[in-house]
Amino acid sequence: MSNELLREALTLDRYPRSNTYDQQWVVDNLMGPHPLWSAEGLMQVMTLEPGMRVLDLGCGTALTSIFLAREYDVEVWATDLWVDPTENWRRIQDAGAAGRVHPIQSDAHKLPFAHGFFDAVVSIGAYNYFGTGVDYLAYLTEFLRPNGLLGVIAPGIRTAPDFTPPAYLADRWGPDLCTWLPPDWWQRLWERTNLVTVDTADMLPHGWTDWLHWLQTCAKVDRGYEPDQRMLEADEGNLLGLTRLVAHRN
Ligand SMILES: C[S@@+](CC[C@H](N)C(=O)[O-])C[C@H]1O[C@@H](n2cnc3c(N)ncnc32)[C@H](O)[C@@H]1O
Structure with missing residues (x-):
């Protein structure tokens, strides 16, 4: 598939900001659902003001950090455990975002930041890996200023x-899929701490459709992930999608 066809396939009206990025760059650096669509979908219900200090937690290849810095004029600490920060620094420099995006390697449970430092924390396609424990939100919100945002x-x-998982999910049911949780589950986990107020807890509109379209398109350029594609196809949009939450620190 040519770069032009890939761009056409991955241009969707509901993601006008993502449409302006090189889709080959996105595909080359993918780690899950289209990261820019997810970031843009999150920003439909979350407002970042210019100059804000933002922690992008579990940023992977830092594409979302670059996107947020460029699109919303914020300063981003691109923080991840598995991805080499030197590789992220190269991507950040290549994207012209040096000075606005800072690569950090850290476990989400051992963050090297000052308490109250961030105006906002965002986590895209990653929070379910480290945030399901009852005590995690209390730890994370220490790094947010009062009224700071968490998305x-x-x-x-x-x-x-x-x-009981339906048959088409049973094959893949296990420790990772168990962390794919519904919006109201996260809302209850967060609000019982009395540390935050949840402003939005929903499934991203068109989340299932767009995730499947993304996987089907990636498959055409040998970057797909067949188990997830098969599972989403079998689901027919009944259960699976992207959970979206925004809260502010009390
Ligand atoms: C599926 S990838 C998503 C990456 C990126 N945000 C995206 O949307 O493409 C999940 C990311 O979570 C990160 N992660 C998992 N456990 C983590 C932890 N304990 N601390 C920090 N990051 C973690 C991994 O390093 C990985 O890059």
């Missing part, structure tokens, strides 16, 4: 977690 978008499921 998360991650693979999720519409119904409560204590259900």
Whole structure:
């Protein structure tokens, strides 16, 4: 598939900002659902003001950090555990975002930042890896100033977690899929701490459709992930999609 065809396939009216990026660059650096669509979808319900200090937690290849810095004129600490920060620094420099995006390697449980430092924390396609414990939100909000924002978008499921998975999910059911949780589950986990107020807890509109379209397009350029594609196809949009939450620190 040519670069032009890839661009056409991955241009969607509902993501006008993402449409301006090189889709080959996105595909080359993918780690899950289209990261820029997820970031833009999160920003539909979260407002970042110019100059804000933003922690992008579990940023992977830092594409979302670059996107947020460029699109919303914020300063971003691109923080991740598995991805080499030197590789992220190269991507950040190549994208002309040096000075606005700072690569950091850290475990989300051992963050090397000052308390109250950030105006906002965002986490795109990653929070479910480290944030499901009852004590995690209390730890993370220490790094936010009062009234600071927390926005998360991650693979999720519409119904409560204590259900019997349908046959098409049973094959893949395990420790990772167990963390694909519904918006109301996260909302209860967060609000019971009394540390934040949840402003939005929903499934991203068109999340399932766009995730599947992304996987099907990536498959055409040998960058797909067949198990997830098959699972989403079998789901027919009934359960799976992207869970989206925005809260502010009390
Ligand atoms: C599926 S990738 C998503 C990356 C990127 N945000 C995106 O949307 O493409 C999940 C990321 O979570 C990060 N991660 C998992 N556990 C983590 C932890 N304990 N601390 C920090 N990052 C973690 C991994 O390093 C990985 O890059």
